[in-house]
Amino acid sequence: MFKRAIAVLALSVAGTLCGTQAIAQTIGIGTTKGGATAQIAAAVSKVVSANSSVQVRPQAMANTQQYIPMVNAGRIELGLANVPQTRYAVSGTGMSEGKPNPDLRMIVTLFTFRAGIMVSADSGIKSVEDLAGRNLPAFKSRALGEYIFGAFLESGGLSYEDVSKVPTSNFPTMWKMFKQRQVDAAIVAVGSKPAFDFDAAFGGVQFLDFGDGKNEIAGTYLPGSFLTEINGGTPGEGEGIHTLAFDYALWAHKDVADEVITEVVRAMYDNPDQLKATSPLWKRFDPAAMGKDTGVEFHPAAIEFYKGKGIWQR
Numbered sequence: 416m417f418k419r420a421i422a423v424l425a426l427s428v429a430g431t432l433c434g435t436q437a438i439a440q441t442i443g444i445g446t447t448k449g450g451a452t453a454q455i456a457a458a459v460s461k462v463v464s465a466n467s468s469v470q471v472r473p474q475a476m477a478n479t480q481q482y483i484p485m486v487n488a489g490r491i492e493l494g495l496a497n498v499p500q501t502r503y504a505v506s507g508t509g510m511s512e513g514k515p516n517p518d519l520r521m522i523v524t525l526f527t528f529r530a531g532i533m534v535s536a537d538s539g540i541k542s543v544e545d546l547a548g549r550n551l552p553a554f555k556s557r558a559l560g561e562y563i564f565g566a567f568l569e570s571g572g573l574s575y576e577d578v579s580k581v582p583t584s585n586f587p588t589m590w591k592m593f594k595q596r597q598v599d600a601a602i603v604a605v606g607s608k609p610a611f612d613f614d615a616a617f618g619g620v621q622f623l624d625f626g627d628g629k630n631e632i633a634g635t636y637l638p639g640s641f642l643t644e645i646n647g648g649t650p651g652e653g654e655g656i657h658t659l660a661f662d663y664a665l666w667a668h669k670d671v672a673d674e675v676i677t678e679v680v681r682a683m684y685d686n687p688d689q690l691k692a693t694s695p696l697w698k699r700f701d702p703a704a705m706g707k708d709t710g711v712e713f714h715p716a717a718i719e720f721y722k723g724k725g726i727w728q729r
Contacts, residue, residue, distance in 0.1 A: 439468050439469075439470065440468065440469055440470070440675060441469075441470040441471075441472060442469060442470070442471055442472070442492035442493060442671070442675065443471075443472055443473075443474040443491040443492055443493065444456050444459060444460060444471050444472070444473055444474060444491070444492070444493040444494065444495065445474050445476065445479075445481075445482030445483070445485060445486055445491045445493065445494035445495065446473045446474065446475055446476070446482070446494075446495055447475065447476065447477070447478060447479065447585075447586065447587070448475045448476070448477065448585075448587055449586070449587040449590070449609075450586050450587065450590070450604065450607060450608075450609055451528070451530075451604035451607040451608075451609075451696055452479070452495055452496075453473070453475065454607065454608060454693070454694050454696060455495055455525065455663065455694075455696060456473045456475075456495055457473060457693070458690050458693035458694060458697065459471060459493075459495075459665065459679075459683070459690075460472060460473055461689075461693065462682060462683060462686050462689045462690050462693075463678070463679050463682040463683065465682075465689070466682040466685065466686050466689070467678040467679065467681065467682040468678060469675055469678045469679060469682075471493070471679070474491050477584070477585045477587075478558070478559070478585045478586070479494075479495075479496045479500060479559065480510070480511075480558070482494055483496065483504045483511070483516055483519070484514070484516060486516075486519060486666070486667070486668055487504075487516035487517070487518045487519055487668065488518075488668075489518070489668045489670060491668075492667055492668060492671050492675070493522075493665065493666070493667050493671075493679070494519070494665075494666055494667075495663065495664070495665055495666075496663075496664060496666075497528055497559075497637075497661050497662070497663055497664065498524075498639045498640075498661050498662045498663070498664050498709045498710070498711070499562075499637035499638050499639050499640055499661050500559055500637075501519065501521075501664045501666060501709070501711055502638055502639060502709070502710055502711060503638075504516045504519060505517060505519055505711055505712075509557070509562070509638075510557045510558070510559060510562065511557075512557060518668055518669045518670075519666045519667075519668070519669070519711070520666055520667055520668070520669045520711075520712055520713060520714035520717075521664055521665075521666050521709060521711045521712065521713045521714065521717065522665055522666060522667050522676055522679065522680055522713065522714050522716075522717040523664070523665040523679075523680060523683060523705050523717070524662050524663075524664060524704060524705055524706065524707035524709055525662070525663040525664065525665055525700060525705075526662070526663060526696070526697060526698075526699040526700040526701070526704075527643070527660050527661070527662055527663075527699050528604065528660065528661055528662065528663040528696075529604065529605040529606075529643060529645060529658055529659065529660045530563060530602060530603065530604045530605065530658065530659050530660075530661075531567075531602070531603065531605065531622040531623065531625070531645070531651070531656075531658035531659060532546075532563075532564070532567050532600050532601070532602060532603075532622065532623045533593075533600065533601055533602075533603040533610065533613060533620050533621070533622055533623075533651050534599060534600045534620065534621055534623060535596075535613070535617035535619070535620055535621075536617060536618065536619030536620055536621055537617065537618070537619070538599055538600075540599060540600065540623070541621075542571065542623060542624065543567055543568065543570055543571025543573065543623050543624070543625070543626075544571045544572065544573065546567075546568065546571065546573060546577075546578055546599070546600060546623075547573055547577045547578065548577070548578065548579065549578055549579065549599040549600065550578070550579045550581050550597065550598045550599050551564060551575075551578045551579065551580065551581065551598055551599065551600055552564070552581055552583035552589040552592065552593075552598050552600075552601065552602075553575065553580035553581055553582055553583060554583055554584075554585075555584075560583065560585075560586065560589065560602055562636045562637055563602050563636070563637070563659065564602065565636055566625075566632055566633055566635075566636035566637065566659065567623065567625060567659075569632050569636075570625050570626050570629050570632050570633075571626075581597060581598050583598070586602065589601050589602065590603075590609050590613075593613065594612075594613065594616055600623070601613075603622075603651070604696065605622070605645050605647070605649060605651070605652065605658065606647070606649040606694070606695035606696050606698065607694075607696060608694070610649060610650045610651055611649070611650055613650070614650035614651070620650050620651045621651050621653065622645060622651040622652065622653070622656050622658055623656075624655065624656045624657055624658075625642055625657045625658050625659060626642075626657060627642065627644075627657050629642065629657075630642055633659055637659065637661060638710075639661055639662070639709065639710060640659050640660060640661040641659075641660050641661070642657045642658070642659065642660065643657065643658065643660040644656065644657050645657070645658050649695055662707065662709055664709060664711065666711070666714075667714055669714065671714070673715065673716035673719075674716075676714050676716035676717055676720075677716050677717075677719075677720055680705065680716075680717050680720050680721075681720065683702070683705065684702045684705060684720075684724065685702075687700055687701075687702050702726075703726050704726075705721065705726065706718070706721035706726050706727050706728070708728075708729065
């Protein structure tokens with residue numbers, strides 16, 4: 416009798432384990448090695464893994480241009496990027512000129528991402544015009560950094576021909592060079608960890624004003640972007656300072672299973688407070704806006720979920 420009970424229990428446990436293995440799935444999310452994108456990916460991974468049967472693992476690379484084609488090819492399930500870069504990637508224009516990625520599908524519009532040009536408080540640089548003659552990071556052609564710096568420089572009537580260009584491979588390298596004062600300015604996300612790190616290292620930092628009413632310049636470089644005033648409590652913000660803003664996107668390969676996509680978006684929709692607790696970057700995250708139109712096609716499973724919640728406004 417005892418042996419039979421043990422056998423039944425063993426079969427029950429084995430069945431439970433097999434069922435769990437059938438449901439649980441580990442997927443990757445393409446991200447950068449540092450900065451705001453890495454913070455966002457870490458938050459998504461943590462919250463989704465803790466609140467669903469899907470375990471998400473960050474796959475860190477040097478820049479977005481490395482993992483975008485890997486998600487498009489189905490080698491990584493998920494990826495993160497700002498909406499302008501995502502639109503360029505899908506269409507094969509701008510930053511992805513001649514290299515379209517038609518198999519990317521939006522699953523979550525995350526929040527409005529604000530990025531600007533930061534300088535140290537003791538640099539003597541008070542405006543974009545003051546960057547003339549200064550050492551600035553120079554990225555490879557069609558890199559995101561080139562587009563952001565290009566937009567800011569044009570807003571001040573300048574171009575890369577008016578500054579001293581310092582070759583820079585990626586954002587983490589730029590931040591290292593900025594901290595070591597090899598360059599006089601860097602691209603930093605408002606409220607990100609680098610912003611706080613630089614503030615502590617320099618004893619004060621400041622974002623440069625892009626200028627109000629210059630949305631056309633912003634939109635030319637980064638389609639879908641706009642300008643916003645930053646006057647909060649994080650390092651570098653201040654009254655009358657306008658910087659670039661654009662939505663951030665979480666996307667997937669088109670063939671990622673519907674049930675996986677549903678698990679991911681449900682975990683994020685149901686747990687906004689957990690996401691917001693990870694970083695000030697998530698302050699503006701609103702579950703009701705997860706299906707916001709970005710100009711990029713959504714995954715069918717995400718559409719179905721948002722329709723069920725009454726937030727799919729198309």
